[in-house]
Amino acid sequence: MRIIQIHQFGSPEVLKVEEKEEPQVGPNQVVIDVQVAGVCFGDTIIRSGKYPLPLPLVPGLEVAGRVSGVGSDGDQSLVGKLVVARTKNNTGGYAEQAVVDATDIFHIPTGLSIEQAVGVFLSGQTAVGLIKAVNITPGEVVLITAAAGSLGSQLVQQARAAGAGTVIGAAHGKKKLDLITQLGADVAIDYSEDDWVEQVRKATDGKGADLVLDGVGGSIGHQAFEATAKGSGRLGVYGFSSGAWTQIETRELAARGITVIAPLTIAFAKPPHEARVDAEIALAEAEAGRLTAVIGQTYPLERAAEAHAAIEARQTTGKVLLIP
Ligand SMILES: NC(=O)c1ccc[n+]([C@@H]2O[C@H](COP(=O)([O-])OP(=O)(O)OC[C@H]3O[C@@H](n4cnc5c(N)ncnc54)[C@H](OP(=O)(O)O)[C@@H]3O)[C@@H](O)[C@H]2O)c1
Numbered sequence: 001m002r003i004i005q006i007h008q009f010g011s012p013e014v015l016k017v018e019e020k021e022e023p024q025v026g027p028n029q030v031v032i033d034v035q036v037a038g039v040c041f042g043d044t045i046i047r048s049g050k051y052p053l054p055l056p057l058v059p060g061l062e063v064a065g066r067v068s069g070v071g072s073d074g075d076q077s078l079v080g081k082l083v084v085a086r087t088k089n090n091t092g093g094y095a096e097q098a099v100v101d102a103t104d105i106f107h108i109p110t111g112l113s114i115e116q117a118v119g120v121f122l123s124g125q126t127a128v129g130l131i132k133a134v135n136i137t138p139g140e141v142v143l144i145t146a147a148a149g150s151l152g153s154q155l156v157q158q159a160r161a162a163g164a165g166t167v168i169g170a171a172h173g174k175k176k177l178d179l180i181t182q183l184g185a186d187v188a189i190d191y192s193e194d195d196w197v198e199q200v201r202k203a204t205d206g207k208g209a210d211l212v213l214d215g216v217g218g219s220i221g222h223q224a225f226e227a228t229a230k231g232s233g234r235l236g237v238y239g240f241s242s243g244a245w246t247q248i249e250t251r252e253l254a255a256r257g258i259t260v261i262a263p264l265t266i267a268f269a270k271p272p273h274e275a276r277v278d279a280e281i282a283l284a285e286a287e288a289g290r291l292t293a294v295i296g297q298t299y300p301l302e303r304a305a306e307a308h309a310a311i312e313a314r315q316t317t318g319k320v321l322l323i324p
Pocket residue numbers: 040041042122123124126146147148149150151152170171172173176215216238239240241242243264311312313314315316317318
């Protein structure tokens with residue numbers, strides 16, 4: 001079978017197509033003939049070596065396809081079923097076949113395409129976990145950065161569904177702002193404009209956002225902190241796609257009276273059965289038509305390096321998929 005493997009950390013070019021023997025299924029595992037593999041921002045971090053895993057490695061933490069093999073002690077009726085799954089140790093997804101733990105598979109609901117299933121799977125589960133962790137009060141103003149991204153595009157929809165009164169999406173460039181508006185945001189702001197924090201204040205009668213969800217970090221993350229409502233606002237920090245975590249001085253926090261939350265850690269600290277419920281919610285919401293994955297880009301497996309380069313160049317919207 002064909003796989004994408006890396007033997008050294010580095011730029012996208014380290015992602016090489018290779019041939020490998022078909023995987024052996026172990027006890028309590030299943031083999032999936034991969035039809036669609038998700039590409040996550042985190043895959044680019046692992047590939048670059050900023051979060052080193054043992055080499056060589058096949059990236060990819062989410063796959064969907066038909067079960068083609070079940071371990072000897074497993075449920076053989078799973079063979080042929082369409083499933084979406086998280087890979088073991090968050091690796092092995094960029095391949096024609098993937099072995100996953102049987103406990104990590106989810107049946108793809110009837111009526112949901114395999115692309116949508118991957119699109120709302122881990123990003124949707126993460127968004128469900130983040131939204132639960134920040135407890136939106138009905139009517140609140142919620143500001144979401146990188147709102148046209150994989151997670152951001154789900155957060156825009158889920159914040160609205162959780163009762164946000166006003167959803168403000170911030171991103172870079174007209175194409176992304178148009179998408180944010182299509183997803184249901186009330187206000188779309190370009191945070192490459194110098195006065196974007198002022199634009200948030202104007203859109204909120206000078207108050208700022210009640211809740212900010214930021215996965216960009218760096219200077220945009222700090223500006224998002226400045227756009228958070230003084231005295232009562234909450235800043236939920238869940239990532240650093242800019243390459244740097246948001247730096248906030250304690251004196252700045254004290255002066256603004258803002259609560260900082262780490263919703264991703266809250267979401268990821270859940271026991272597995274609760275995390276599973278979050279994924280099931282995302283899949284069910286998608287099946288019901290209330291949650292949509294924006295499938296921004298689809299690449300054949302052998303062009304995985306282009307997919308990574310596009311993510312790092314901020315050229316992608318929504319979910320990026322690989323087709324083996
Ligand atoms: N997807 C998940 O399930 C998941 C799970 C856990 C954690 N996270 C974290 O959440 C954050 C977002 O992940 P994602 O998968 O949803 O990614 P994404 O939003 O699809 O992509 C990241 C976005 O960040 C913005 N950005 C700003 N500065 C950037 C820079 N210097 N380089 C690259 N991007 C930059 C870009 O949007 P603009 O061009 O609009 O600025 C870019 O599209 C990441 O920190 C990730 O590690 C994601």
